[in-house]
Amino acid sequence: MKLLVDAGNTRIKWQLREGSEIRLAGSATLESGDLFEGITRTEWQDIPSISVSTVRSEHARIELERVIKGYTATPVRFFWTRSSFGRLTCAYEDPSAMGADRWHALVGAWHEIQGACAVVDAGSAITIDWIDAGGQHLGGYILPGRTMMTDSLRQGTARVLFDAGQAEGISPGQTTAECVFHGVNWLTRALAEQLGRDLAVPVLITGGDGSLIKTALDNYQDSRIPLVALRPDLVLDGLALVGAE
Numbered sequence: 001m002k003l004l005v006d007a008g009n010t011r012i013k014w015q016l017r018e019g020s021e022i023r024l025a026g027s028a029t030l031e032s033g034d035l036f037e038g039i040t041r042t043e044w045q046d047i048p049s050i051s052v053s054t055v056r057s058e059h060a061r062i063e064l065e066r067v068i069k070g071y072t073a074t075p076v077r078f079f080w081t082r083s084s085f086g087r088l089t090c091a092y093e094d095p096s097a098m099g100a101d102r103w104h105a106l107v108g109a110w111h112e113i114q115g116a117c118a119v120v121d122a123g124s125a126i127t128i129d130w131i132d133a134g135g136q137h138l139g140g141y142i143l144p145g146r147t148m149m150t151d152s153l154r155q156g157t158a159r160v161l162f163d164a165g166q167a168e169g170i171s172p173g174q175t176t177a178e179c180v181f182h183g184v185n186w187l188t189r190a191l192a193e194q195l196g197r198d199l200a201v202p203v204l205i206t207g208g209d210g211s212l213i214k215t216a217l218d219n220y221q222d223s224r225i226p227l228v229a230l231r232p233d234l235v236l237d238g239l240a241l242v243g244a245e
């Protein structure tokens, strides 16, 4: 049994896996109380391996380690971006500067596709990364995520006032909330269409807002992308692979 943890900027996602079987899964914030709700005392004693991929601050990393140590004496292993894993090769000259979540998602994608592909991770930030047929990472993009876009409008202006929530649709808005949320929806569609024009390789999508990108890509008729698939556990899949080495 192993515990896999993906600590993103919004949420910490974890899974207890036995081989490839997911025994238990959860997601929470460090502040929300019982992060590992559902893992019993006996199960904690049965976990010989704990692997973590984090993009949080060093302070938050230490705090997460402290929380885990409250449950078990099993050492916590942190995994970071490396220059290569098998044939997969990182595009960054300094791999330590690339988010571990992006790298582990690429490891998961490369393992599944074994060929040219792209990963879209729509989390707090939206990241898009490409791999060529030989496993060379070609680089990527980092964009603000959905909640970050609306939060930044709220924080950076005095009179863009709107309640939390969502508004479906992409028609030009006629209230502030519509202008904001329809704007984000419109941009999501534009992003999907640009991806469909730029890419002619399988695209694996992950992250809390992944289904919105998937829907937008599915709705784009002229897309050149041969496969669009949601892989909610892609970071943990990659983490399991690097941890098993």
Ligand SMILES: Nc1ncnc2c1ncn2[C@@H]1O[C@H](COP(=O)(O)OP(=O)(O)O)[C@@H](O)[C@H]1O
Residues within 6 Å of the ligand: 007, 008, 009, 010, 011, 012, 122, 123, 124, 125, 145, 146, 147, 148, 206, 207, 208, 209
């Ligand atoms: N239960 C949830 N809690 C928080 N955000 C969620 C949830 N479900 C979907 N989301 C959306 O997913 C985004 C965060 O995705 P996630 O992949 O968890 O981010 P990260 O990996 O950066 O922590 C948020 O911007 C929000 O729009």
Ligand SMILES: CC(C)(COP(=O)(O)O)[C@@H](O)C(=O)NCCC(=O)O
Residues within 6 Å of the ligand: 008, 009, 010, 055, 097, 098, 099, 100, 101, 102, 121, 123, 124, 125, 126, 127, 142, 145
């Ligand atoms: C881009 C990210 C913020 C995405 O993290 P997330 O939205 O999943 O929390 C993270 O991968 C990160 O902090 N990267 C470091 C900079 C880089 O990848 O170049």
Ligand SMILES: [K+]
Residues within 6 Å of the ligand: 008, 101, 121, 123, 124, 207, 235
């Ligand atoms: K993520």
